[in-house]
Amino acid sequence: MTREFGHPLRTSSSRIKPLLESRKTRGRVTYLTKTYGCLQNSNPYNFVQVLEVSRRSEHPLAGCKLLLLDRSGNIQSVYHPYKLITSSYYDIFASLPPIIPDGPVGILGLGAGTAARMIHQFWPHINLHGWELDASVVMVARQFFDMKELEEGKPPVNGRSAFELEEDASQLADEGSIITGSPGTNSNDIGRLVVHIGDALSCKAPTEEGFAGLIVDLFSDGAVIPALQQPQTWQHLREQLKPGGRIMVNCGGSCVEADGKHAKDGNTTMEETIHALAKIFLNEVLRFEFPGKSNNSVALTGPSPDCQAWEQALPITLRDTVYGWLPIY
Numbered sequence: 001m002t003r004e005f006g007h008p009l010r011t012s013s014s015r016i017k018p019l020l021e022s023r024k025t026r027g028r029v030t031y032l033t034k035t036y037g038c039l040q041n042s043n044p045y046n047f048v049q050v051l052e053v054s055r056r057s058e059h060p061l062a063g064c065k066l067l068l069l070d071r072s073g074n075i076q077s078v079y080h081p082y083k084l085i086t087s088s089y090y091d092i093f094a095s096l097p098p099i100i101p102d103g104p105v106g107i108l109g110l111g112a113g114t115a116a117r118m119i120h121q122f123w124p125h126i127n128l129h130g131w132e133l134d135a136s137v138v139m140v141a142r143q144f145f146d147m148k149e150l151e152e153g154k155p156p157v158n159g160r161s162a163f164e165l166e167e168d169a170s171q172l173a174d175e176g177s178i179i180t181g182s183p184g185t186n187s188n189d190i191g192r193l194v195v196h197i198g199d200a201l202s203c204k205a206p207t208e209e210g211f212a213g214l215i216v217d218l219f220s221d222g223a224v225i226p227a228l229q230q231p232q233t234w235q236h237l238r239e240q241l242k243p244g245g246r247i248m249v250n251c252g253g254s255c256v257e258a259d260g261k262h263a264k265d266g267n268t269t270m271e272e273t274i275h276a277l278a279k280i281f282l283n284e285v286l287r288f289e290f291p292g293k294s295n296n297s298v299a300l301t302g303p304s305p306d307c308q309a310w311e312q313a314l315p316i317t318l319r320d321t322v323y324g325w326l327p328i329y
Contacts, residue, residue: 077112098313103212108200112141131200153192210242
C-alpha cells in the first residue's frame with residue numbers, strides 16, 4: 001500500500017493551530033499533556049516551545065513531542081520514542097544514503113534532530129554533522145528529544161539498525177526470504193552526530209574530501225530563508241561536496257505560512273529556491289512534489305539515480321520515496 005505523504009507534517013512549517021484549537025470540541029479532547037517553557041526572553045532568534053501530544057489523542061501526532069519555533073505556530077521537529085516514520089519530508093531525507101558515496105552527511109537546519117535520528121537508526125555507520133543557529137534549540141533537543149543519544153553514538157535497538165529489524169519482521173512473515181543485511185551495518189563502527197551551533201551557510205566539510213551529502217532544511221519566521229534563493233549560496237555548498245555527493249533540500253511550498261504581512265507566499269519562495277539551485281547544478285536537479293494541496297517540494301542534486309537499485313537499497317518503509325522524482329526541466 002502506498003503511503004500518503006504530507007500528512008500529518010506537510011512541510012517544516014506545518015501548523016499546530018488546528019491541534020490547539022481542537023483540544024475541547026464536542027467533548028472530544030486532543031490531550032495536550034505538556035507545554036514546556038517558552039524561551040522567548042533569553043533567545044534572540046526564536047520563540048521556542050515544546051509540546052507533547054497525549055498517546056490517547058485521536059490526532060495523527062498522538063504520542064509525539066513537537067518543537068515549535070517563531071510565532072507562526074509551525075512544527076519544526078517531531079519526535080516519537082517508538083516510531084521513526086513521519087509520513088513527511090523527513091522520510092525523503094532518510095532515503096538519501098544509498099545514492100551518495102561513503103562519507104559524512106551534513107544537516108543544515110538541525111532543529112531537534114528528526115532527520116538525524118532517522119538516518120542514524122536506518123544507517124548507523126554514518127557520521128552526521130548538524131548545524132543549528134539557535135543554542136536554545138540545541139538545549140531543548142538534548143533535554144526533551146533525546147539528541148544526546150545521537151551525539152554519543154548510541155547503537156540502535158539491540159545494536160541493530162531499523163533496517164535490519166524491519167527485514168527480520170519480513171522474514172518472519174515470509175520464511176523463504178533471505179536477510180542480506182543493510183547498508184550501514186557492514187561495519188562495526190557506529191557513527192555519531194556532531195552539533196555545530198552557528199550559521200549553517202558557513203559550514204565547512206569535516207574532511208578534505210568533502211561531504212558525501214548535505215540535507216538543507218533552513219527556515220526562519222516560518223519561511224525558507226532568503227539566502228537559498230541566491231545562486232552563490234548553492235555554489236558555496238557545492239564546493240563542500242566530495243565527488244558524487246548530493247544535496248537534498250526542503251524547498252517549502254504553498255502550505256508554508258510565513259510570519260509577517262509582507263513575506264512572500266510559500267509557492268513563490270519555493271520556485272525561486274529551485275531556480276537558484278538550478279543555476280549552479282544546471283540540468284542535474286530533480287524535484288519531489290508531495291501530492292495534495294500542500295505541494296511541498298524537495299529538491300535533489302545530481303544525475304537521475306537508478307530508481308530500481310535505489311528502491312532495493314532502502315528499507316520497505318522508505319521505498320515510497322523513490323519514484324516521485326522528476327527533472328525540473
